[in-house]
Amino acid sequence: MGAFPWARPPSHRKGTTVTEPSPDGRVRRRSRRTRRIVVPLTVVSAIVAGTVLSGCGQQRDPDVYTVMNSSTDESYHRWDGDTLKRCSKELGVTIEQQSVPASQLMTKALRMASSKSLPDVLQLDASEMPTFAEAGGLIPLKDLGLTTTDIPEGIVDFGSYGGKYYGAARTVNTLALFYNEDILDEAGLKVPTTWDEMRETAAELTQGKRYGLALSAGGAEDGVFQFTPFMWSNGGDETKLDSPEVAGALDYWKALLKDGSLSKSTVNWTQADVNDQFMAGNAAMMINGPWQVETLNAKKGLNWGIAQIPVPEAGDDSVGPLGGGVLTVPNTGDTEREKTAAKIIGCMAGEQEQITYALNSWMVPANTKAAAVWRTKAPELAALAGQVSTARSRTAQVGAQWSSVSLALQSAFQSALTGESSEAALKRAQQRVTSGN
Amino acid sequence: MSSTTASAALPAGPKATGPGKSEKPLSPLRAKRRRQFAQWGFIAPAVIFMALFFGYPLVRNIAMSFQDYSPSTFFTGEAPFNGLDNWRNVFGDGLFGKALWQTILFTVGSLVGQFCIGLALAVFFSRRFPLNGILRSLILLPWLVPMVVSGIVWRRIFDQDTGVLNSFLGTLGLGGDTPWLTSTSMALISVILVNIWIGIPFNMVILYGGLQEVPKELHEAAALDGASAWRTFRSVTLPVLKPVITVVLVLGFMSTVKILDLVLALTDGGPADSTQTLGTLTYQNSFVQMDFGAGAVVGNVLILISAVFAVFYLRANRNEGK
Numbered sequence: 225m226g227a228f229p230w231a232r233p234p235s236h237r238k239g240t241t242v243t244e245p246s247p248d249g250r251v252r253r254r255s256r257r258t259r260r261i262v263v264p265l266t267v268v269s270a271i272v273a274g275t276v277l278s279g280c281g282q283q284r285d286p287d288v289y290t291v292m293n294s295s296t297d298e299s300y301h302r303w304d305g306d307t308l309k310r311c312s313k314e315l316g317v318t319i320e321q322q323s324v325p326a327s328q329l330m331t332k333a334l335r336m337a338s339s340k341s342l343p344d345v346l347q348l349d350a351s352e353m354p355t356f357a358e359a360g361g362l363i364p365l366k367d368l369g370l371t372t373t374d375i376p377e378g379i380v381d382f383g384s385y386g387g388k389y390y391g392a393a394r395t396v397n398t399l400a401l402f403y404n405e406d407i408l409d410e411a412g413l414k415v416p417t418t419w420d421e422m423r424e425t426a427a428e429l430t431q432g433k434r435y436g437l438a439l440s441a442g443g444a445e446d447g448v449f450q451f452t453p454f455m456w457s458n459g460g461d462e463t464k465l466d467s468p469e470v471a472g473a474l475d476y477w478k479a480l481l482k483d484g485s486l487s488k489s490t491v492n493w494t495q496a497d498v499n500d501q502f503m504a505g506n507a508a509m510m511i512n513g514p515w516q517v518e519t520l521n522a523k524k525g526l527n528w529g530i531a532q533i534p535v536p537e538a539g540d541d542s543v544g545p546l547g548g549g550v551l552t553v554p555n556t557g558d559t560e561r562e563k564t565a566a567k568i569i570g571c572m573a574g575e576q577e578q579i580t581y582a583l584n585s586w587m588v589p590a591n592t593k594a595a596a597v598w599r600t601k602a603p604e605l606a607a608l609a610g611q612v613s614t615a616r617s618r619t620a621q622v623g624a625q626w627s628s629v630s631l632a633l634q635s636a637f638q639s640a641l642t643g644e645s646s647e648a649a650l651k652r653a654q655q656r657v658t659s660g661n
Numbered sequence: 662m663s664s665t666t667a668s669a670a671l672p673a674g675p676k677a678t679g680p681g682k683s684e685k686p687l688s689p690l691r692a693k694r695r696r697q698f699a700q701w702g703f704i705a706p707a708v709i710f711m712a713l714f715f716g717y718p719l720v721r722n723i724a725m726s727f728q729d730y731s732p733s734t735f736f737t738g739e740a741p742f743n744g745l746d747n748w749r750n751v752f753g754d755g756l757f758g759k760a761l762w763q764t765i766l767f768t769v770g771s772l773v774g775q776f777c778i779g780l781a782l783a784v785f786f787s788r789r790f791p792l793n794g795i796l797r798s799l800i801l802l803p804w805l806v807p808m809v810v811s812g813i814v815w816r817r818i819f820d821q822d823t824g825v826l827n828s829f830l831g832t833l834g835l836g837g838d839t840p841w842l843t844s845t846s847m848a849l850i851s852v853i854l855v856n857i858w859i860g861i862p863f864n865m866v867i868l869y870g871g872l873q874e875v876p877k878e879l880h881e882a883a884a885l886d887g888a889s890a891w892r893t894f895r896s897v898t899l900p901v902l903k904p905v906i907t908v909v910l911v912l913g914f915m916s917t918v919k920i921l922d923l924v925l926a927l928t929d930g931g932p933a934d935s936t937q938t939l940g941t942l943t944y945q946n947s948f949v950q951m952d953f954g955a956g957a958v959v960g961n962v963l964i965l966i967s968a969v970f971a972v973f974y975l976r977a978n979r980n981e982g983k
Contacts, residue, residue, distance in 0.1 A: 334732055355951055359731065361732070442931065443929040491843050491932040492931070501823070627949055627950045631949065635931075639845075639933035
């Protein structure tokens, strides 16, 4: 009783209005009063518990197909919405778009998997796809009748895991060298094509508050994405981080930093920061991707050009990383729906839709024929098309282990850029990957 | 207990039935049961809430740290128990020790900074002077800004080349080339500085409130006894303020030790893991590497640390009651 001070009879309470009636009357009144409170309270608890628990078991609407992507930006959401409207019409089904922030897409999809409420089509970042495929969450697209005709091998690999094609790309992107035409003209310099040229050009363009080159070496996927073209063009590989080729690429970055051609803030910059610096005139050249083009074009008076990322020696291939999303069919266990989902992907990744999407988003169509058409319509981005033809998928070799490799690698190049030797930093990174932490 | 005796003393039978009432009097046992039911009815919402939103996740998290919990678990529902594997992996990774040490530095540094500056400001503002109110509310601003926004703004301020802070220091002739966030030795200090900036208002407001409670007579008495300002502060103000100080420090500790968003926005744990804390490590394990078992281990360590301090807090409060 002592534990429930609120259960004391009313007469014990200060200021109560209940006078002392006959004993039985008091008891009955009290019991009726408590019932009046207790019953609703219990009901409320039951309802709260009920709603919480039932929230897990959503049912799929038989007439509506859902496509989940990370197009949370207004323009991307609208472009995708328009595509889906056209595909709805073509296929005669209702398609709904759900957009989740890119950083939450994976965990959201996993939660949906455990509550059996996965969407019909799921757009995953290509670097995340292997994790989902390895977990048994995706249906191979060929089983559902989609072919890979006219898709270059590199892009088929990009959407494949363990030799199976799970993800259809509409467009792909990669990194390139962006340069400020005015600054280069003024200095009378040509666009560099080799590492040595880039190092010299960057050093000459570094003046006052302006750096010759900007790139991202931040401690996240952005930085790793930017390191890959240097690592791969130099013959290095993510399966052996402590090889001399990878160390050579890292030493090249260190040299640029030592020359003063790169800002020391490079280790803290994201790709968006790099773009801001370039637009503000604080950098004469930058490594970045086509998703910045919309912003770059919005700035009046900025004359920029685009070129392939310089290679170690003249004649080497410039190997960049492939980026972008792939459309997948999650394993929902409903074969009929999965077949329709594949048709939706077929429509979204169709030639015409690819060109439309590529022109909107400044990316390169995945399909060879679509890319040919696109090249005539966006000639200023031709360098990108060339870069894409040799570009590589980050996960083709290490699959779902990429996230571990990426974490180890970013820690390594940050250590090296802040003082450690490239060899020691990379050796530790390789140990981290091997020990599986 | 009085009502129990009252109902026990009730005469049974038709006597109790009033005119026009069909209700039967309650037997003592039933009355007691009903009352107990009522009692439980009142605590039920709290108990259900706690069990659902605190108990369940806590137990799940502890269990998860002994399981091989991978993305495939979400499809198959199977997470085989793997004993101490996750714990061994996490503790065996050099990063854990580093993150733990950096968490300690971060927490202690933040608390000391926040508290000292907060207390100084609280004492300062407890005097009367013009614009006191306006200045006091302006100091609250950092508190109103979301953590991530502060992080992004400070990242720009700290930028080595284009940041406001360095160009300001440069104009004063104080160098202006400090690598705030880009050197492994400075980054953690910078993150602590930002967190101190964020935490000052909270400390100041609570301590200011506590200072208002210090009876004026005590200060007057001290003055009459000829105590110096410092002596008065140490022997009168601080002891009266003690319970408030405990609250401020414990709450500050709880919110500081689990820091995540600020670090992610400022440095992403870099450069070269020099600002990794247990919070960012949990995030990295669970949501970047998708190794939920390892994430749970680090999370449990954090819970354990917080629990130890919660016990200190409860003990301090219990002594206060005596």
